[in-house]
Amino acid sequence: xxxxxxxxxxxxxxxxxxxxxxxxxxxxxxxxxxxxxxxxxxxxxxxxxxxxxxxxxxxxxxxxxxxxxxxxxxxxxxxxxxxx
Numbered sequence: 001x002x003x004x005x006x007x008x009x010x011x012x013x014x015x016x017x018x019x020x021x022x023x024x025x026x027x028x029x030x031x032x033x034x035x036x037x038x039x040x041x042x043x044x045x046x047x048x049x050x051x052x053x054x055x056x057x058x059x060x061x062x063x064x065x066x067x068x069x070x071x072x073x074x075x076x077x078x079x080x081x082x083x084x
Contacts, residue, residue, distance in 0.1 A: 025078065036075050044068060 016022050032038040048067050054060045075081065 034077065036073075036077065039075065040068070040073055043071070043073065047071075 016024060027034050044064055044067050048064045049060055
């Protein structure tokens with residue numbers, strides 16, 4: 001437990017201990033498969049810039065932004081699934 005990063009602050013820790021409706025879930029220190037943002041980045045990179053030389057960073061940024069705005073991402077975490 002000492003190697004895990006918890007919500008800092010004794011007030012938060014005490015609140016979590018007292019509230020019986022809160023379950024603490026411990027993730028590995030490095031677990032990109034559980035990080036939803038990693039999936040968004042991977043999909044966006046594959047769709048927009050994968051294996052391509054970026055000649056114009058502004059155009060690449062615009063293309064990535066368009067991809068993000070037009071895409072619904074599916075995710076699953078702790079047995080719950082949803083689409084963004």
